[in-house]
Amino acid sequence: KAGVTQTPRYLIKTRGQQVTLSCSPISGHRSVSWYQQTPGQGLQFLFEYFSETQRNKGNFPGRFSGRQFSNSRSEMNVSTLELGDSALYLCASSSGTSGSWQETQYFGPGTRLLVL
């Protein structure tokens, strides 16, 4: 089975711009979660989508949003970029069918975003 894929792998943007990141989960997985990893704040949960619905949300401002499509692929969008948004953005998928709190999450390689 192919693993979780994320595109693009690297991005450079300037302050005020917006960005869209994409995540394709493992085939058959219906849950996709997004995380932000920075040296200062570590790994932080952004949100989780299951069957095209946001199921959980972390403590991030409304500039961070996401969506999930019927094929379980997910996108996250960050509007009005700030310097502090520079980070590695990771997505993870799981089957989501029996309660994700029991399931293993499989992570993609991440998208490294640099905001100048």
Place this chain on the structure above:
Amino acid sequence: AQSVAQPEDQVNVAEGNPLTVKCTYSVSGNPYLFWYVQYPNRGLQFLLKYITGDNLVKGSYGFEAEFNKSQTSFHLKKPSALVSDSALYFCAVGRQTGGSYIPTFGRGTSLIVHP
């Protein structure tokens, strides 16, 4: 609120020696505990998890972890370290909410295994 503490930023061990990476947690209710490993420029890889059952959990690559409820700890261990085990290790605790859970990660511990 839930939290995870990894008290050591870095752990150094010689190849062939046993290793321990420490993790303590705080969560209301039953904890769901996980260990992940991250190699340079890679995403996280699942190592093992504790949901219920035996306190000693065995995982990938020869790693194991012991759940200690009284000490609220979930230390990662391996009997004999390999140089290839050198990586960044994250402990995480999950809080159940609805049909899913929200994970909180520790800051990570860099494990360096010397030849």
